[in-house]
Amino acid sequence: MTAVIDQPIVRTEARSRAHEILRIVRLHCVNPSVFFGIPWIILGGAWAVMMIVGLIITAANGPTEEMAEGMRYSWAVLSPQWYLVVVGVQAIGLTFSFALGFGTTRRDFWLGTSIMFVIVSFLNGVAIATLVQIEKATDGWGIGIAMFDSLWYGQQGWLTDFYSTLALQLLVLFIGASVTTVYLRWRMRGTMTVLFSAVALLLAFIAIATFSGSWPALFEWFGSIGVIGAFTIVLVFAAVCAVGGYLVIRRATPR
Amino acid sequence: MTGTVVRASGLTKRYGSFTAVDGVDFALEENRIYGLLGRNGAGKTTIMQLLTGQLFAEAGELEVFGREPAEHADVLRRMCFIAESQRYPESFKASHVFKAAPWFFEHWDAAFAEQLIADFRLPLNRYIKKLSRGQLSAVGVIVGLASRAPLTFFDEPYLGLDAVARHIFYDRLLEDYAEHPRTIVLSTHLIDEVANLLEHVILIDQGRILFDRDADELRGSAMTVAGPRVAVESFVADRPVIGREGLGGLASATIDGRLDQGDRLRAAELGLELAPVSLQQLIIHLTGTDLRADSTEGEVAA
Numbered sequence: 001m002t003a004v005i006d007q008p009i010v011r012t013e014a015r016s017r018a019h020e021i022l023r024i025v026r027l028h029c030v031n032p033s034v035f036f037g038i039p040w041i042i043l044g045g046a047w048a049v050m051m052i053v054g055l056i057i058t059a060a061n062g063p064t065e066e067m068a069e070g071m072r073y074s075w076a077v078l079s080p081q082w083y084l085v086v087v088g089v090q091a092i093g094l095t096f097s098f099a100l101g102f103g104t105t106r107r108d109f110w111l112g113t114s115i116m117f118v119i120v121s122f123l124n125g126v127a128i129a130t131l132v133q134i135e136k137a138t139d140g141w142g143i144g145i146a147m148f149d150s151l152w153y154g155q156q157g158w159l160t161d162f163y164s165t166l167a168l169q170l171l172v173l174f175i176g177a178s179v180t181t182v183y184l185r186w187r188m189r190g191t192m193t194v195l196f197s198a199v200a201l202l203l204a205f206i207a208i209a210t211f212s213g214s215w216p217a218l219f220e221w222f223g224s225i226g227v228i229g230a231f232t233i234v235l236v237f238a239a240v241c242a243v244g245g246y247l248v249i250r251r252a253t254p255r
Numbered sequence: 256m257t258g259t260v261v262r263a264s265g266l267t268k269r270y271g272s273f274t275a276v277d278g279v280d281f282a283l284e285e286n287r288i289y290g291l292l293g294r295n296g297a298g299k300t301t302i303m304q305l306l307t308g309q310l311f312a313e314a315g316e317l318e319v320f321g322r323e324p325a326e327h328a329d330v331l332r333r334m335c336f337i338a339e340s341q342r343y344p345e346s347f348k349a350s351h352v353f354k355a356a357p358w359f360f361e362h363w364d365a366a367f368a369e370q371l372i373a374d375f376r377l378p379l380n381r382y383i384k385k386l387s388r389g390q391l392s393a394v395g396v397i398v399g400l401a402s403r404a405p406l407t408f409f410d411e412p413y414l415g416l417d418a419v420a421r422h423i424f425y426d427r428l429l430e431d432y433a434e435h436p437r438t439i440v441l442s443t444h445l446i447d448e449v450a451n452l453l454e455h456v457i458l459i460d461q462g463r464i465l466f467d468r469d470a471d472e473l474r475g476s477a478m479t480v481a482g483p484r485v486a487v488e489s490f491v492a493d494r495p496v497i498g499r500e501g502l503g504g505l506a507s508a509t510i511d512g513r514l515d516q517g518d519r520l521r522a523a524e525l526g527l528e529l530a531p532v533s534l535q536q537l538i539i540h541l542t543g544t545d546l547r548a549d550s551t552e553g554e555v556a557a
Contacts, residue, residue, distance in 0.1 A: 020328055023355075023358040027355050031351055034346050095344045100309050101307075101338060102335075102359040103331040103335065105308075106326060
């Protein structure tokens with residue numbers, strides 16, 4: 001029995017690291033409806049509702065100018081995001097357990113999942129930014145509605161719309177995923193600690209800003225950094241979640 | 256030549272104040288079929304999760320294929336462990352599991368998997384969460400068999416399987432094992448069902464190993480002696496008794512240990528009947544609550 005210790009490990013390195021990480025991307029895509037199908041069905045549904053509302057208003061000879069202005073404040077363009085937080089949670093909560101059973105390392109799982117998130121965010125960024133342009137070019141899909149050309153979208157060109165969608169999408173996915181890694185590692189107690197700490201930090205920030213009377217300055221600064229600056233902050237938060245999730249998942253255990 | 260695949264010493268896993276695995280020492284040799292037996296909650300699944308790097312031990316040393324398993328891709332890729340309570344992605348159908356499996360198991364045999372799917376009549380197009388308990392067990396069994404992983408774990412493979420399916424598993428495992436030898440660890444509390452498959456038995460109870468013995472050695476290692484109470488008592492007086500039953504003036508006692516020719520003659524003279532003990536009966540005697548003190552004696556004697 002002791003003789004084995006001297007036995008060199010036969011390493012079967014035929015499968016590369018890239019393969020081990022990319023197979024996680026494939027695993028997330030085995031059922032493409034999760035990351036691609038359902039979010040676009042939600043968005044498509046929201047678009048259909050907006051179209052019908054637009055048709056009703058136009059048919060009733062409503063004020064089209066004011067309709068487009070009002071629709072700018074609808075959050076329809078962001079409708080799939082709530083679902084995508086859940087996708088981020090489940091990517092870790094369920095797929096992680098499964099991947100461990102199939103012999104993946106936690107490191108490769110997180111890297112593969114991160115690549116998946118980047119791919120999804122990139123594609124959604126391209127799609128949304130392009131739809132904004134189409135909507136503007138077709139004058140609101142022919143009936144003057146504003147679904148994609150809303151909120152901050154459609155004001156500073158394709159690249160800004162792409163960048164902001166990319167950043168927001170990454171944050172949404174990584175927040176769900178990284179909070180779930182905390183749950184897997186420290187269970188409910190850890191998750192609650194993180195959530196309460198986040199709320200406490202936010203309250204402390206509000207208190208400091210209020211007592212020092214720096215809200216106007218803060219708003220001014222926020223206005224000065226513009227859409228690009230604001231979404232760069234979003235992107236930094238996403239990166240913090242991505243790095244934090246990596247550190248936490250390395251010792252996480254499946255349920 | 257056979258090598259040691261797993262070597263554990265003092266392996267301990269605690270959940271708060273509960274010790275699930277309590278300082279166990281054991282080794283698994285290459286190309287053998289092991290039974291990891293014990294009652295519900297004995298620590299079987301925890302041991303397998305430790306071996307596959309899913310859990311981290313609090314104490315002790317563990318080597319799988321020569322190194323710590325957790326986070327070592329070259330170790331993990333040689334193992335397959337579908338837990339009895341395995342979680343699957345929400346959107347998974349049975350077909351998705353088999354589609355993904357070849358990316359993870361380099362020895363995956365797709366034709367074999369297809370044959371097994373037909374044998375078990377597994378509905379591929381059904382969502383995993385809609386599968387019955389037996390069908391869920393079948394998914395784990397098919398992945399375990401078709402993966403041909405050098406170290407394959409089957410966690411309660413019989414759970415919910417009907418008699419035909421249990422028989423299929425038994426047959427396919429033996430056939431495939433003969434052609435593609437590998438190390439197999441079967442955890443189960445349905446002991447008689449697998450008794451004949453096993454080459455080596457590790458019995459655990461409350462996180463400790465009660466015994467770790469060759470299955471051949473184990474078969475017939477215990478005997479039940481039955482007859483008049485007085486005769487039984489005198490016969491078993493200086494032997495390790497692991498179980499006792501009595502009815503009026505009759506009694507039977509199960510002793511842990513082999514009987515030689517002289518013992519058998521003496522038993523015959525006393526008018527005692529001797530009967531071999533099945534693996535399941537032996538384990539009930541060793542892990543049952545009725546004779547706890549005796550069972551630890553039995554362990555010492557072993």
